[in-house]
Amino acid sequence: MTEAYLRAANVSVIGDYVCYYHVRRDDSSNAGFQRFDPVGYFKNLREALDVVEQYTEPGAVRDSLYRRWLRVEMVERMRGRRLLSKPDDYRRKQFEEIHHVVAERFGPGVAAGLLPTQQVVAALIAAERYDDVVAFAEWEVGLSLSARPGTVEWRDGALRLDFTAEFTTGGSPLTFPGGGVRTPLDGPPKNIADAIAWVGADTVARFSQGTLDLLVRERASAAQYFQPVEVTREIVPVKDSGRVRLVLRATxxxxxxxxVDGTPLRAGLWDTYARVRLGGWSKEARIGPGPRKARAASSGGVVGGRVVLPYWTDQHGNLSLDVDRASKRLGLDRLDPAAVDTAGGRLRTPVPLHVPADTAVLLRLTSANRSVDARGTLSPAGDGAVLEAALTVSDLRGATWRTALCAAPEADEPRFLPLPLALRADTTSVKVVRTRRPSALRRVARRARRALAAVLGRRTASRSAGTRKA
Structure with a gap:
């Protein structure tokens, strides 16, 4: 493939449609992460380098091509968890083979184009300092990313959120030398402290190039999608230390x-992630934790034919999105019957749901014997919406009706959300019948009865199966 690339008169890129899918494994690994024989592997790698040498002249182009193998096949194998997860005898053998290739084939211009952390590892490999490569990997493993949420609110049909992100170590913000000045790495660092200090100063100097992304990831499939984000960067001095923190702020x-690439979120659960690329690191973290007391991060929204609830997860308080699954957590049970107006044969009531514009909905009224559907509208009103629906008195006369709302009646599988309202019609009008929420004791008793019925049902089924076998 290398020879074909170097000898080709033209290289075409197919970009009209997705023609290759990368499957994310459960352990995030690929074939390149599997253990192999270092001697045979790097013998084959030398053959690829021979092809580059045959078809290029010494200089910047050859160095840039060599740099790919140095970065991907050598330096990255000697970093972080990828190195430390291997047995010591194996990684020593791997290190020896990599050192031989670097010493034999690569001039100083190859490593000069790497990221700061990669340059340090490449310099330690060239100097044959295996123990320092391991020590640097142990330091890198201790780094992580923190993404703290700020405001979460609906605005014009989109969920707007603010959050900050920065690297941490040992649970505290990672600090860097103040006044970072970028200087070339002149040979291998004297020790690990010098290596860390050089990487830190270089990272501060390149801070303007750091990126912060927001991704939403489908929990069922792990498919993830980038979302629009505006980023500002802030260098925060650490008092009386001469050091600084590097904080990225996002809206x-x-x-x-x-x-989802221009299409609506699918029904299910979606988790939010922040991803930062800075200083030779690419790290991601869940956005959280948010307030422990509040399950919902904001009110639910009806957008694009979906009912979307932003909420904080129970265990860690991270921000997630519930699409077309939430019911009780939407807060519709807190609707006040006293705020419902049924004058003139129309039902009008505030609802704690965000809508970007007038949205067609369906109100279902159910009595003991039948159900009636009434078309209605959710209209924006402050932080929520107002539900309006026309009621036909003659259709409702003489019965008490429970109510449920379908916020997306055009969906493939419309969902009806119960409302804490009961209606009763007389000869000329419809009135709200006050419903009383069951007491805590009554709710517990009801759950106990359902559980007992389920147990008895299983026992009956088991006895029936035994009778059939006999």
């Missing part, structure tokens, strides 16, 4: 109607 928008 992002998740539009449920177009978050």
């Amino acid at each position: 992002a928008a998740v539009d449920p109607a177009g978050a």
